[in-house]
Amino acid sequence: MTNSMRLPYVATAALSGLLFGAGLYVSQMVDPMKVLHFLDFGAIPTDGWDPSLAFVIIAAILVMFGAVRIGRRWRAPLFDGHFFEPDFTGIDARLVAGAALFGLGWGMSGICPGPAIALIAFLPSNLWIFLVALALGSWIGSRFMPRSREKGAGFAAAAAE
Amino acid sequence: MNAFSPIPALIGGGLIGLASAVLWLGNGRIAGISGIFGQLLPPAATTALWRAVFLVALVAGTLLAAHLVPGLGVGGPAGRPAALVAAPLWTGVPTPVWLAAAGLLTGIGTRIGNGCTSGHGVCGLARLSLRSLVAVIVFFAVAVVTVAVARVAS
Numbered sequence: 565m566t567n568s569m570r571l572p573y574v575a576t577a578a579l580s581g582l583l584f585g586a587g588l589y590v591s592q593m594v595d596p597m598k599v600l601h602f603l604d605f606g607a608i609p610t611d612g613w614d615p616s617l618a619f620v621i622i623a624a625i626l627v628m629f630g631a632v633r634i635g636r637r638w639r640a641p642l643f644d645g646h647f648f649e650p651d652f653t654g655i656d657a658r659l660v661a662g663a664a665l666f667g668l669g670w671g672m673s674g675i676c677p678g679p680a681i682a683l684i685a686f687l688p689s690n691l692w693i694f695l696v697a698l699a700l701g702s703w704i705g706s707r708f709m710p711r712s713r714e715k716g717a718g719f720a721a722a723a724a725e
Numbered sequence: 726m727n728a729f730s731p732i733p734a735l736i737g738g739g740l741i742g743l744a745s746a747v748l749w750l751g752n753g754r755i756a757g758i759s760g761i762f763g764q765l766l767p768p769a770a771t772t773a774l775w776r777a778v779f780l781v782a783l784v785a786g787t788l789l790a791a792h793l794v795p796g797l798g799v800g801g802p803a804g805r806p807a808a809l810v811a812a813p814l815w816t817g818v819p820t821p822v823w824l825a826a827a828g829l830l831t832g833i834g835t836r837i838g839n840g841c842t843s844g845h846g847v848c849g850l851a852r853l854s855l856r857s858l859v860a861v862i863v864f865f866a867v868a869v870v871t872v873a874v875a876r877v878a879s
Contacts, residue, residue: 568772577778578782581781582744586787586789586790588741589737589800591733592737605872606873616733641750648754650755653856661834663861667864673877677843678841678842682786685784693821697829701832705832
């Protein structure tokens with residue numbers, strides 16, 4: 565059995581997901597208008613700007629920064645053979661183009677992938693349209709990725725398991 | 726109307742950071758939602774189980790929190806009903822088409838850019854990744870310009 569199929573590993577994923585979902589609700593990032601009121605810099609002079617999102621992301625970064633520091637002193641995570649550092653390291657046109665397309669979609673909707681999935685809890689109308697489009701877009705995007713590197717990540721994972 | 730809520734924002738952000746910390750120190754995985762979701766689609770490997778469990782738990786966590794701490798805003802028994810945005814009237818685009826386009830762009834962009842607000846924004850910046858910093862600056866800047874041009878927040 566591979567590491568990622570074992571109970572402690574899957575339970576860790578479940579705990580992480582629970583905390584993540586709770587955080588999205590408590591911070592109200594599940595409300596697209598709250599996100600858009602952060603992105604609406606034009607409202608700063610009229611006191612309509614909501615800086616909450618910055619507080620959310622800074623708090624999250626600080627906690628994760630501590631975890632990264634702890635992880636650096638460990639040889640491996642608790643339930644697998646090694647840390648899965650991201651495969652891609654360079655800054656290239658693909659990164660910038662991808663981030664720009666995502667920024668466009670995010671600005672149009674006020675929804676990034678986390679809240680899109682968390683919103684299944686409340687089933688607002690039209691959510692399924694967004695989720696199906698998100699899945700389709702992700703699949704289309706994968707066509708533009710170099711296959712060898714994606715496979716490489718798979719092999720690295722398989723080798724570790 | 727300014728609905729600035731610094732305390733729930735800090736607590737909620739702390740929970741998101743804790744979620745990322747648990748997944749990193751437990752399983753050595755980045756809690757990037759676009760990656761966890763996108764790589765669940767075929768051809769899914771042995772990692773499909775934990776990815777699916779994470780996403781189901783994420784929905785459950787949102788639902789649970791909305792019942793434990795009701796009335797924070799949107800969702801849950803005491804909250805306003807959650808709603809997606811309507812397409813800005815001036816565009817003349819029907820709302821479903823607007824949302825489908827937004828979802829498609831978000832899907833393509835997060836896949837070829839290898840991350841979204843969580844993977845690049847939280848985990849990448851916490852790892853002091855220059856690549857993630859570039860991604861975050863670009864997607865925030867484009868989102869701010871999009872909101873200003875589309876006037877979708879008003």
